[in-house]
Amino acid sequence: MQDLREKYIDLIANAGDEAALEELRVAAVGKKGEISLKMRELGKMSPEERQVAGPALNALKDEINAALAAKKAALADVALEERLKTEWLDVTLPGRPMRRGTIHPVSQVMDEITAIFADLGFSVAEGPQIDSDWYNFDALNIPSHHPARAEMDTFYMARAEGDDRPPHVLRTHTSPVQIRHMEKHGAPCRIIAPGRVYRADYDQTHTPMFHQVEGLAIDREISMANLKWLLEEFFAAFFEVDGIRTRFRASHFPFTEPSAEVDIQCSWVDGQLKIGEGDDWLEVLGSGMVHPKVLQAAGVDPDQWQGFAFGMGIDRIAMLKYGIPDLRAFFDSDLRWLRHYGFAALDVPTTAAGLSR
Numbered sequence: 001m002q003d004l005r006e007k008y009i010d011l012i013a014n015a016g017d018e019a020a021l022e023e024l025r026v027a028a029v030g031k032k033g034e035i036s037l038k039m040r041e042l043g044k045m046s047p048e049e050r051q052v053a054g055p056a057l058n059a060l061k062d063e064i065n066a067a068l069a070a071k072k073a074a075l076a077d078v079a080l081e082e083r084l085k086t087e088w089l090d091v092t093l094p095g096r097p098m099r100r101g102t103i104h105p106v107s108q109v110m111d112e113i114t115a116i117f118a119d120l121g122f123s124v125a126e127g128p129q130i131d132s133d134w135y136n137f138d139a140l141n142i143p144s145h146h147p148a149r150a151e152m153d154t155f156y157m158a159r160a161e162g163d164d165r166p167p168h169v170l171r172t173h174t175s176p177v178q179i180r181h182m183e184k185h186g187a188p189c190r191i192i193a194p195g196r197v198y199r200a201d202y203d204q205t206h207t208p209m210f211h212q213v214e215g216l217a218i219d220r221e222i223s224m225a226n227l228k229w230l231l232e233e234f235f236a237a238f239f240e241v242d243g244i245r246t247r248f249r250a251s252h253f254p255f256t257e258p259s260a261e262v263d264i265q266c267s268w269v270d271g272q273l274k275i276g277e278g279d280d281w282l283e284v285l286g287s288g289m290v291h292p293k294v295l296q297a298a299g300v301d302p303d304q305w306q307g308f309a310f311g312m313g314i315d316r317i318a319m320l321k322y323g324i325p326d327l328r329a330f331f332d333s334d335l336r337w338l339r340h341y342g343f344a345a346l347d348v349p350t351t352a353a354g355l356s357r
């Protein structure tokens with residue numbers, strides 16, 4: 001029995017893998033194993049002999065079984081160690097960027113505009129895209145039969161049969177946000193209001209939905225000179241060219257007096273448009289001193305306060321800055337177009353780090 005014990009303890013200790021261990025288990029304590037055969041011999045023994053050999057054999061069987069289990073666990077640990085060595089992963093490595101979605105040029109340009117005006121002390125205001133005709137027209141000094149209403153190609157919402165209040169409209173410009181903001185916060189104020197606007201118009205340079213950004217600055221002594229300085233600062237930052245020239249042309253809007261349309265300096269060479277150089281001009285926005293009636297409609301006293309407003313087409317200046325030829329493609333959701341003209345999602349424009357990289 002002592003020989004058997006030494007033999008198997010030694011063999012188990014040296015088993016190289018689980019298969020070898022299983023062979024040893026069968027050879028020792030399996031049905032026809034050496035120890036099992038010895039146990040069968042107990043029957044042929046005298047009761048005295050059996051009383052000694054029985055417990056000793058059982059103890060030996062237990063010892064072998066325990067050695068097998070311990071070795072099995074040890075082999076499993078070694079196997080796990082090996083696997084962990086080959087499957088090792090450095091979780092501190094930086095991730096690999098996956099270029100999937102992109103930022104639409106309109107969103108990019110809105111972010112750029114917001115970053116520039118935020119630096120100049122303006123905050124962002126918003127208003128609804130479906131608005132009453134009072135906010136979109138009357139409060140802005142465009143009464144019912146004013147020709148400007150017809151010119152705007154307005155989309156009207158439906159009213160229930162028998163309801164003869166004036167219908168709501170899809171806002172035709174961002175100017176109603178002027179009224180909503182002043183009504184709520186009074187003067188002084190400095191805001192921009194970027195957003196969607198709607199007009200029933202569709203060709204290469206017009207889509208029924210497009211984007212504007214409104215600007216409004218009201219204080220005690222604000223003048224057209226402040227407007228001119230502000231816009232020149234803006235265009236230099238936005239187009240990333242110093243000393244860009246602007247031209248103010250006398251114009252007319254019902255909600256400003258005086259009113260001006262603003263052009264920026266550009267050149268056309270071989271069909272190539274360059275902003276900030278040359279002798280040509282490109283119209284980019286409408287502006288003026290807020291009409292006293294507009295201040296009044298918004299609950300601001302025109303004897304105390306005055307200021308300027310402007311409205312600029314976002315899609316238009318996005319096309320100019322990024323050389324995008326057709327406006328309609330902006331809203332086609334064509335993936336190839338979006339990948340080509342889109343911006344990396346993590347490059348957030350700031351005036352300090354650069355607007356567009």
Ligand code: PHE
Pocket residue numbers: 172173174175253256286287288309310311312
């Ligand atoms: N609301 C005008 C438009 O859509 C633009 C504008 C805004 C003009 C503010 C003057 C002042 O054409």
